[in-house]
Amino acid sequence: MGQVKTDYDPEGISIPAQRVSCRRKAEQLGLTVIEEYIEPGKTATEMSKRVAFQEMLTRIRRKKDVDVVIVYELSRMARNRLDDAIVMADLKKRGVTLVSATENIDATPVGQLMHGLLAAFNEYRSAKDGADISYKMGEKAKKGGTLGRAPIGYLNVIDRVEGRDIRSVKLDEARAPLIKVAFELYADGSHTIDQIADELADRGLTTKGNYHRTSGPVSYSKLAQLLRDPYYIGIVTYKGEQYPGRHEPLISEELFSRVQDLLDARGFAGERRRRNHHYLKGSLFCGRCWDQDPQTLRRLIIQRAVGRAGGEYFYFFCRGVQDHICDAPYSNQARVEDAVVEHYRTIRFTPEFIQVMTTAMDDTLADAEHAQRLLKRQLKAQLAKLEAKENNLLAMAEDGELPVAKLRVRIREITQQRGDIAAQLENVTDDLEQGARFLRICLRLLENPYELYAGASDEVRRKLNQAIFTKLFVYNDEVTGHEIVAPLAELLAAQEGLRAAQAVEAGMSKKKGTKPLVAATGAAQAALQRNALERQNATHKGGAAMNETLDDLLLALITPNDLDDGCSKTSMVPPAGIEPATKCLEGICSIR
Numbered sequence: 001m002g003q004v005k006t007d008y009d010p011e012g013i014s015i016p017a018q019r020v021s022c023r024r025k026a027e028q029l030g031l032t033v034i035e036e037y038i039e040p041g042k043t044a045t046e047m048s049k050r051v052a053f054q055e056m057l058t059r060i061r062r063k064k065d066v067d068v069v070i071v072y073e074l075s076r077m078a079r080n081r082l083d084d085a086i087v088m089a090d091l092k093k094r095g096v097t098l099v100s101a102t103e104n105i106d107a108t109p110v111g112q113l114m115h116g117l118l119a120a121f122n123e124y125r126s127a128k129d130g131a132d133i134s135y136k137m138g139e140k141a142k143k144g145g146t147l148g149r150a151p152i153g154y155l156n157v158i159d160r161v162e163g164r165d166i167r168s169v170k171l172d173e174a175r176a177p178l179i180k181v182a183f184e185l186y187a188d189g190s191h192t193i194d195q196i197a198d199e200l201a202d203r204g205l206t207t208k209g210n211y212h213r214t215s216g217p218v219s220y221s222k223l224a225q226l227l228r229d230p231y232y233i234g235i236v237t238y239k240g241e242q243y244p245g246r247h248e249p250l251i252s253e254e255l256f257s258r259v260q261d262l263l264d265a266r267g268f269a270g271e272r273r274r275r276n277h278h279y280l281k282g283s284l285f286c287g288r289c290w291d292q293d294p295q296t297l298r299r300l301i302i303q304r305a306v307g308r309a310g311g312e313y314f315y316f317f318c319r320g321v322q323d324h325i326c327d328a329p330y331s332n333q334a335r336v337e338d339a340v341v342e343h344y345r346t347i348r349f350t351p352e353f354i355q356v357m358t359t360a361m362d363d364t365l366a367d368a369e370h371a372q373r374l375l376k377r378q379l380k381a382q383l384a385k386l387e388a389k390e391n392n393l394l395a396m397a398e399d400g401e402l403p404v405a406k407l408r409v410r411i412r413e414i415t416q417q418r419g420d421i422a423a424q425l426e427n428v429t430d431d432l433e434q435g436a437r438f439l440r441i442c443l444r445l446l447e448n449p450y451e452l453y454a455g456a457s458d459e460v461r462r463k464l465n466q467a468i469f470t471k472l473f474v475y476n477d478e479v480t481g482h483e484i485v486a487p488l489a490e491l492l493a494a495q496e497g498l499r500a501a502q503a504v505e506a507g508m509s510k511k512k513g514t515k516p517l518v519a520a521t522g523a524a525q526a527a528l529q530r531n532a533l534e535r536q537n538a539t540h541k542g543g544a545a546m547n548e549t550l551d552d553l554l555l556a557l558i559t560p561n562d563l564d565d566g567c568s569k570t571s572m573v574p575p576a577g578i579e580p581a582t583k584c585l586e587g588i589c590s591i592r
Contacts, residue, residue, distance in 0.1 A: 024101070039053060068097050144246035147238060152218065
């Protein structure tokens with residue numbers, strides 16, 4: 001693929017040699033060459049993306065002026081049996097013969113036999129080469145080598161050691177200092193990514209030009225990716241795994257960690273950088289506007305005021321006040337902070353509810369385990385049947401027994417069915433167990449949220465607010481309402497249902513515990529199934545689910561033994577005001 005860039009001739013070295021061989025074959029057969037189709041740098045494993053190849057097939061269908069197609073070798077046309085069978089069936093239907101300049105394949109029985117063997121061998125070789133390359137790249141990553149082109153701030157170089165050319169990486173003296181400035185500017189919390197991109201452009205930072213594009217300023221999206229890249233602290237990533245790299249780190253791990261914390265904090269609740277920072281920004285909404293119309297949602301923004309004596313005062317106010325469409329008064333920042341702390345007293349799970357839900361989840365998991373094992377066996381059996389069906393279709397295509405149009409439709413149907421079944425099989429394994437683990441963490445979170453929140457640092461308070469509430473409504477220095485994230489809202493509703501059921505049962509019978517347990521079991525089953533579905537959707541969309549953020553947050557408060565045994569008993573959180581508690585809570589921010 002890279003041979004076209006290794007010679008003064010724009011076509012490289014290989015293509016002219018292949019042209020000579022193909023024209024020699026045409027002369028031997030007494031054929032007239034009417035057109036050449038050349039694809040420099042294209043791999044035969046991506047037939048749908050090969051423009052010149054598709055143009056050739058279109059010409060054959062429309063002009064019908066081609067009797068023979070000559071390829072340098074069969075692997076230049078296709079490297080898997082499916083593409084080979086489809087193309088050959090199409091050519092045979094139109095009376096076109098495929099000839100290889102270097103291999104003995106033609107329309108004779110012996111030539112067709114050789115064709116089939118070569119097609120199978122090429123598919124094997126392509127798969128083997130791909131696996132070999134993947135293995136070598138994995139081994140290189142494990143040894144700390146850089147895969148491919150080094151990111152901006154580094155340069156790919158070749159070192160000569162004992163007569164050997166060793167590909168390595170070194171710092172780019174021109175760009176590396178500016179990349180370090182980007183991390184430092186973002187870590188101080190006073191710059192947005194847009195502002196940093198403009199600042200770096202003013203200082204002369206540009207991307208590295210390559211074969212396809214010239215150098216230019218670093219874009220917002222590129223800078224956002226750059227700030228997330230652990231390569232700059234000496235880490236090489238391959239297929240989701242991280243390994244210590246051989247290259248020199250550009251920044252410290254402490255600086256990188258601060259940048260990640262700030263990126264997470266700003267990105268989760270849709271917060272943007274403003275002149276005044278506060279951990280409640282992005283979570284507060286106007287209670288006055290919401291009370292008048294529940295569909296009207298306006299964020300509260302913060303304003304700094306300076307008194308006559310020079311003191312600073314901060315207030316939250318509705319955006320609608322600026323546009324004269326809301327008459328809510330300004331709310332004092334300190335009083336709003338206290339109001340939010342007190343609001344945490346209103347949301348908690350009772351020990352009885354936690355115990356009932358834990359028992360219900362255990363029962364639900366036990367019932368589902370057998371059904372999941374059976375479903376997994378059924379799905380694997382269906383995949384095996386589809387594999388056999390596809391092999392039969394390929395065999396029929398190679399023998400010319402099946403029209404190309406029907407073959408494409410059937411192969412497409414099998415591919416779609418296989419993808420659907422594979423997706424089900426991937427998600428059937430432990431969705432309920434993961435959901436149960438997450439719900440247990442949710443129960444812990446609201447067992448005593450007031451003590452947790454009151455003793456937390458500002459950054460942890462931000463994380464807790466974002467993990468629990470989608471919106472906090474504030475009016476006249478008070479919290480007047482809230483919207484809670486799922487499944488916490490569902491669990492709180494289930495707790496109220498449990499209390500109501502207990503009250504009804506207490507009035508009707510002396511027997512207690514049966515109906516509330518049934519109600520809680522239903523709530524647990526619904527929450528588990530919904531949480532499993534939400535995890536699948538979040539994974540398919542590639543987004544960061546709220547579940548993952550909350551999980552990371554609570555893992556810092558729960559001991560590993562608690563998680564392993566699934567116990568519902570909470571580790572105690574020390575009361576607010578004690579110094580060790582604050583340090584412990586601050587540690588949550590660095591959990592990844």
